[in-house]
Amino acid sequence: MDYRVLKDNELFLLTNKSGDIPLDHPYGLGLYKQDTRFLSEMSLTINREPLILLKSEAGGTYESSILLTNPHMEKDGEIELWRESIEIERFRYISDDVLYETIRAKSYYPTPIRFSLELSFEADFADMFIVRGFQHGEVGTKQETKVEDDRLIFGYDGSDQINRSTEVIWESTTGAKAEGSTITFPFELAHEEVKEVTVRVVPLVGEEKKDSLPASEAFQNLKETYEEWNENVTKVITDHTPLNRLIERGGQDLRALSTDVGFGPFFVAGLPWFGVPFGRDSMIAALQTLPFQPEIAKGTLRTLAHYQGTKKDEWRDEEPGKIMHEIRYGELANTNQVPFTPYYGTIDATPLFLILLTEYVRWSKDLDLFKELSPNVESAIEWIDQYGDRDGDGFIEYHQESSKGIANQGWKDSADSIVHRNGEYAKSPIALAEVQGYVYQARLGIAELYEASGSTEKAEKLNAQAADLKKKFNEAFWMDDVGFYAIALDEHKKQVGTITSNPGHALYAGLIDEDKEEQVLDSLVSSKMFSGYGIRTMAEGEAGYNPMSYHDGSVWPHDNSMILLGMGYVQGNKQANIVIEGLIEASRSFEYERLPELFCGYGREEGKPVPYPVACSPQAWAAGTPLTFIRTMLGLYPTYDSKEITLSPSFVNGLNEMSVQGLPLAGGRVSFTVIRKGDQYEIDVAENSTGLNVSIHSDSKIHV
Numbered sequence: 193m194d195y196r197v198l199k200d201n202e203l204f205l206l207t208n209k210s211g212d213i214p215l216d217h218p219y220g221l222g223l224y225k226q227d228t229r230f231l232s233e234m235s236l237t238i239n240r241e242p243l244i245l246l247k248s249e250a251g252g253t254y255e256s257s258i259l260l261t262n263p264h265m266e267k268d269g270e271i272e273l274w275r276e277s278i279e280i281e282r283f284r285y286i287s288d289d290v291l292y293e294t295i296r297a298k299s300y301y302p303t304p305i306r307f308s309l310e311l312s313f314e315a316d317f318a319d320m321f322i323v324r325g326f327q328h329g330e331v332g333t334k335q336e337t338k339v340e341d342d343r344l345i346f347g348y349d350g351s352d353q354i355n356r357s358t359e360v361i362w363e364s365t366t367g368a369k370a371e372g373s374t375i376t377f378p379f380e381l382a383h384e385e386v387k388e389v390t391v392r393v394v395p396l397v398g399e400e401k402k403d404s405l406p407a408s409e410a411f412q413n414l415k416e417t418y419e420e421w422n423e424n425v426t427k428v429i430t431d432h433t434p435l436n437r438l439i440e441r442g443g444q445d446l447r448a449l450s451t452d453v454g455f456g457p458f459f460v461a462g463l464p465w466f467g468v469p470f471g472r473d474s475m476i477a478a479l480q481t482l483p484f485q486p487e488i489a490k491g492t493l494r495t496l497a498h499y500q501g502t503k504k505d506e507w508r509d510e511e512p513g514k515i516m517h518e519i520r521y522g523e524l525a526n527t528n529q530v531p532f533t534p535y536y537g538t539i540d541a542t543p544l545f546l547i548l549l550t551e552y553v554r555w556s557k558d559l560d561l562f563k564e565l566s567p568n569v570e571s572a573i574e575w576i577d578q579y580g581d582r583d584g585d586g587f588i589e590y591h592q593e594s595s596k597g598i599a600n601q602g603w604k605d606s607a608d609s610i611v612h613r614n615g616e617y618a619k620s621p622i623a624l625a626e627v628q629g630y631v632y633q634a635r636l637g638i639a640e641l642y643e644a645s646g647s648t649e650k651a652e653k654l655n656a657q658a659a660d661l662k663k664k665f666n667e668a669f670w671m672d673d674v675g676f677y678a679i680a681l682d683e684h685k686k687q688v689g690t691i692t693s694n695p696g697h698a699l700y701a702g703l704i705d706e707d708k709e710e711q712v713l714d715s716l717v718s719s720k721m722f723s724g725y726g727i728r729t730m731a732e733g734e735a736g737y738n739p740m741s742y743h744d745g746s747v748w749p750h751d752n753s754m755i756l757l758g759m760g761y762v763q764g765n766k767q768a769n770i771v772i773e774g775l776i777e778a779s780r781s782f783e784y785e786r787l788p789e790l791f792c793g794y795g796r797e798e799g800k801p802v803p804y805p806v807a808c809s810p811q812a813w814a815a816g817t818p819l820t821f822i823r824t825m826l827g828l829y830p831t832y833d834s835k836e837i838t839l840s841p842s843f844v845n846g847l848n849e850m851s852v853q854g855l856p857l858a859g860g861r862v863s864f865t866v867i868r869k870g871d872q873y874e875i876d877v878a879e880n881s882t883g884l885n886v887s888i889h890s891d892s893k894i895h896v
Contacts, residue, residue: 194208194209194219195207195208195209195219195221195464196208196209196211196248196250196256196258197250197463197464197809197810198253198254198255198256198284198285198286198291198448199253199286199448199449199463199467200254200285200286200287200288200289200414200448201286201288201289201451201452202225202226202289202451202467203223203224203225203286203289203290203291203395204223204224204225204286204463204464204467205222205223205224205284205286205291206219206220206221206222206223206224206463206464207221207234208221209245209248209258210236210243210245210248210258210260211234211236211248211256211258211282211284212234212235212236213231213232213233213234213235214233214235215232215233215235215314219806220323220324220464222318222323223291223358223393223395224320224464224467225289225395225397226397226521226522227319227320227321227468227520227521227522227525228317228318228319228320228356228395228397228521228522228523229315229316229317229318229320229323230315230317230346230356230358230393230395231313231314231315231358231393232314232315232316232318233312233313233314233315233373234311234312234313234393235311235312236260236280236282236295236309236310236311237309237310237312238262238273238278238280238307238308238309238310239262239265239272239273239307239308240310241262241263241265242263243260243261243262243263243280244260244261244262244263244276245258245259245260246259246260246261247259250783250784253444253445253447253448253810254285254286254414254415254418254447254448255283255284255285255411255414256283256284256285257281257282257283258281258282258283259279259280259281260279260280260281260282261275261276261277261278261279261280262275262276262277262278262280262307263275272307273301273305273307274301276300277299277300277301277305278297278298278299278300278301278305278307278381279297279298279299279300280295280296280297280309281295281296281298282294282295283295283296285410285411285414286414287405287410287411287413287414288402288404288405288410288413289394289395289402290392290393290394290402290404290405290410291392291393291394292390292391292392292404292407292410292411293390293391293392293393294388294389294390294391294407295309295311295377295388295389295390295391296386296387296388297309297379297381297386297387297388298381298384298385298386299381299382299383299384299385300383300384301381301383302383303382303383304380304381304382304383305380305381306378306379306380307379308376308377308378308379309376309377309379309389310374310375310376310377311360311374311375311377311391312373312374312375313344313346313358313360313373313374313375314346314373315334315346315348315358316334317332317334317346317348317350317356317523318331319331319522319523319524319525320465320520320522321520321522321524321530322524324465327524327529327530327596329524329527329529329530330351330527330529331350331351331523332348332349332350332351332352332523333348333349334346334347334348335347335348335349337372337373339370339371339372341364342361342362342363342364343359343360343361343362344359344360344370344373344375345357345358345359345360346358346359346360346373350523350526351523351527352523352526352527354397354398354523354526355398356395356396356397356398357395357396358393358394358395358396359392359393359394359396360375360391360392360393361391361392361393361394361404362375362377362389362390362391362392363389363390366378366389368389375391377389390407392404392407417447418444418447421447421450421485422443424485424487425443425484425485426483426484426485426852426853426854426855426856427851427852427853427854428484428822428850428851428852428853429850429851429853430847430849430850430851431847431848431849432776432844432846432847434776434777434779434780434785435776435818435821435844435847437785438776438779438785438787438818439818439819439822441784441785441786441815441818442786442787442814442815442816442817442818442819443484443815443819445786445810445812445815446459446477446481446485446812446815446816448810449462449463449467449477449810449812449815450488451467451469452491453469453495454495455491455494455495455497455498456487456490456491456492456494456495457487457488457491458474458478458488458491458492458495459473459474459477459478459481459488459492459812459816460474460812461473461474461477461518461808461811461812461813462789462808462809462810462811462812462813462814463808463809463810463811464808465808466518466808466811468518468519468520468521469495469496469499469516469518469519469534470517470518471496471515471516471517471518471538471541471544471545472517472538472540472541472544472603473812473813474492474495474496474812475492475496475541475544475545475547475548476544476750476754476813476816477750477812477813477815477816478492478493478548479544479547479548479551480750480753480813480816480817480819480820481816481819482548482551482552482555483555483819483822483823483828483855483856483857484819484855486552486555486556486856489548489551489552490552490558490561492548493545493548493549493552493561493565494565496515496516496541496545497545497565497568499515499516499519499534500513500514500515500516500568500571500572501513501514501515501516501536501575505536506593506594507528507531507593507594507595508531508532508533508534508535508536508537508594508597509531509535509536509537509592509593509594509597509598509601510536511536511575511579512571512574512575512579513542513571513572513573513574513575513576513578513579514536514541514542514572514575514579515536515538515541515542515544515545515572516534516535516536516538516541517534517535517536517537517538517541517598517601518532518534518535519532519533519534519535520532520533520534520535530596531594531596531597535594535597535598537590537592537594537597537598537601538590538598538601538602539580539588539589539590539601539602539624539627540601540602540603540624540626540627540630542572542575542576542580543572543576543588543627543630543631543633543634544630544634545568545572546569546572546573546634546635546637546638547630547633547634547637549561549562549565549569549637549638549641550633550634550637550638550640550641551637553641553832554637554640554830554831554832554834555830555856555857555858556856556857556858556859557832557858557859558859559641559644559645562641562645563645569638573638573654576588576631576634580631582621583621585664585685586660586661586664587623587628587661587664587665587668587681588623588627588628588631589620589621589622589623589681590602590620590621590622590624590627591620591621591622592620599620600620600622602624602626602627602694603626603751604692604694604729604743605743606741606742606743606744608736608741608743608744609742609743609744610622610624610679610680610682610688611688611690611734611735611736611744612682612688612689612690612735613689613690613734613735614735615735615736618680618682618683618688619682619683620682620683621683622680622681622682622683622688623680623681623685624679624680624694625665625669625677625678625679625680625694625695625697625698626694626695626696626697626698626754628661628665628669628698628703629665629695629697629698629699629700629701629703630697630701631661632658632661632662632665632698632701632702632703633700633701633702633703635654635655635657635658635661636654636655636658636702638654639651639652639654639655639658640831640832640833641832642654644832644833661703662703662705665698665703666703666704666705666708668681668685668687669681669687669695670705670708671687671689674689674691675708675711675715676691676695676711676712676715677695677698677704677712678690678695679691679692679694679695680694690730690731690734690735690736691715691720691721691730691731691734692729692730692731692734693716693721693727693728693729693730693748693751693752693755695712696712696716696727696751696754696755696758697751697754697755697758698758699712699713699755699757699758699759699761699762699764700754700755700757700758700761701758702761702762704762709762709764710764713759713762713764713767714767716755716759716767716771717767717770717771718731719732719795720732720733722770722771722774723739723747723774723793723794723795723796724774724777724795724796724797725747725774725775725777725778725791725796725801726747726748726749726752726771726774726775726778726791727747727751727752727755727771728745728746728747728793729741729743729744729745729746729747729748729751729793730743730744730745730793732745732793732795739792739793739794739802740792740793740802740804742790742804745792745793746790746791746792746793746804747778747790747791747792747793747801748789748790748814749775749787749788749789749790749813749814749817750811750813750814750816750817752771752775752817753813753816753817753820754820755771756768756771756772756820756821756824757820757823757824759771759824760823760824760825760827760829761829763827763840765827765842768824768825768842769825769842769843769844769845772821772824772825772844773844773845775787775817775818775821776821776844778791778801779818781800781801782801782803782809783809786809786810786814786815787814787815787817787818788803788804788807788808788809788811788814789804789807789808789809789811789814790804790807790814791803791804791807792804822850822852825841825842825843825844825847825850826839826840826841826850826852826866827839827840827841827842827889830857830858834858834884835884835885836884836885836886836887837857837862837882837884837885837886837887838886838887838888838889839866839873839875839886839887839888839889840888840889841866841868841873841888843868843873847868848867848868849865849866849867849868850865850866851863851864851865852864852865852866853878854879857882857884858882858883858884859882859883860880860881860882860883861879861880861881861882862877862879862880862881862882862884862886863877863878863879863880864876864877864878864880864886865878866888873888874888875887875888
């Protein structure tokens with residue numbers, strides 16, 4: 193990772209490894225809030241000269257420490273600063289949408305010495321779409337920078353009639369002086385003497401007012417929120433150290449990516465470019481973490497229900513009942529120059545909403561949330577039947593209406609991602625394989641909840657629709673000649689026959705005919721599909737295959753996680769463990785053993801995993817992927833009417849003991865340890881307030 197990122201709530205900081213935001217950096221470094229860049233420069237110098245980087249730590253998700261030193265400095269033959277005589281530490285964190293940075297200087301020069309540290313700032317208030325080069329448009333006017341005794345104030349009058357400002361505040365007792373947009377801090381240090389200064393950066397939107405806390409108090413508050421998160425999340429401890437580290441890393445990254453816009457906590461998609469509410473991404477991350485932090489699922493459902501489509505609006509690809517793709521808050525969105533207020537161009541978010549609700553109720557037995565969201569459920573079902581199935585053939589298709597929308601509206605949303613075996617791109621309306629699986633799973637799940645709440649007629653209709661879809665899907669998508677499913681049907685209902693990972697998602701839905709499951713499982717871990725580190729998005733040798741591509745041969749951890757849930761569901765334990773072991777091995781090659789958004793699809797014979805150059809990290813559904821390893825290896829798939837919980841464990845090589853502490857289930861919590869002994873598994877239940885018996889399936893043996 194060539195950048196450093198920090199986030200808390202709506203604010204995130206993106207810098208180079210030295211902690212600077214250089215002007216006009218090609219990667220768009222900056223301090224961002226609500227899709228606006230509130231700092232476009234933040235550079236630290238010593239006597240106006242660049243510092244030398246010694247160490248840059250970004251292992252923590254809420255704090256970072258960067259160690260630097262000075263270059264050798266002479267003037268007119270006189271030494272100003274001997275090389276590496278001053279140690280500079282930059283310690284920063286974000287708390288309550290305020291950036292705090294403490295700069296600590298320590299002298300190793302043998303006699304007293306004077307020098308200055310300078311912090312230079314700029315704020316361009318650029319919209320995220322402009323920073324990324326995706327759009328241009330009418331923008332507002334930057335105000336003249338104000339200099340006061342203890343602060344710089346950058347202001348902006350937006351074309352959306354919203355005023356934005358950035359206040360940079362320092363301690364008035366430091367003797368600092370500001371000239372233009374540069375603050376100079378004088379230092380005089382004896383040998384091994386240490387002094388520090390603290391700067392606060394406060395972004396403000398509209399009439400927003402914020403009294404930032406003293407640095408020590410703000411940091412303590414931030415630490416407490418992480419401690420509270422750690423106390424409430426399910427703990428998993430194994431005797432497999434790499435897996436433990438991966439779970440710990442994922443859990444902390446997910447906390448950093450959690451946000452609340454007024455309807456409960458949920459995960460933004462990822463950093464740096466997707467730090468906003470999403471439909472598909474946020475729901476899949478919530479689904480991954482459901483056994484560990486169910487409140488996220490509840491907050492995600494309520495947030496997306498609030499933004500559910502209410503009308504037909506081609507500009508935003510909105511339709512009644514449809515769940516949004518993403519929402520943006522910047523100047524271009526607010527002035528309707530881009531359709532993201534919110535934008536609804538996604539085919540899978542609506543069935544995923546129903547799946548997440550079903551899974552949440554299955555785990556929690558909280559039928560009240562289903563009743564609360566029943567109008568949203570009805571609207572979502574109507575959207576699937578009326579708008580999702582565009583031609584009435586029983587399949588759900590997408591087609592872009594918005595002139596500035598997204599052409600491919602599944603999770604593989606690149607323009608080149610749906611390609612025939614002859615290399616031609618498929619044309620919409622397109623019916624994706626995994627989306628049919630989501631719809632099937634949603635219908636069965638909601639039918640289960642309707643039955644539980646006494647709505648038998650509605651349940652029967654959904655069950656009948658699901659049965660009809662399963663029959664049609666297996667007839668229309670199955671390719672006998674290759675023993676696999678097509679990724680999609682094109683505008684003429686012809687198979688898009690390229691071998692991809694998409695049909696693997698249908699395993700979790702139960703949409704795949706039982707007599708075809710083994711062929712699908714084996715294909716997914718074949719040498720063409722499995723790189724050694726994960727399942728590729730597209731099989732090696734296909735016309736569209738490219739291991740460096742975004743969606744046509746790369747490896748996405750979240751894609752693998754959805755397939756893993758399906759492998760566990762159909763008891764494809766042998767294949768699941770191959771994938772889990774590959775991803776664990778891959779994580780060891782990335783900085784801080786963090787699974788990124790994606791990585792290139794080169795095989796293990798090429799060496800270590802090859803990073804994708806602009807992958808987001810941390811990314812919510814990549815961070816949530818290790819949590820699906822646990823559920824898959826335990827064989828944990830509760831239903832709403834479960835009277836007991838029966839595990840069917842199958843552990844990867846090198847893992848013989850797994851302890852799960854405080855698993856939320858059926859309104860209570862359960863703690864247990866599963867131990868592999870020889871070719872059998874045993875369970876020791878330490879705590880159980882669920883009212884359900886928890887046991888090992890009698891046939892659970894080691895799967896070779």
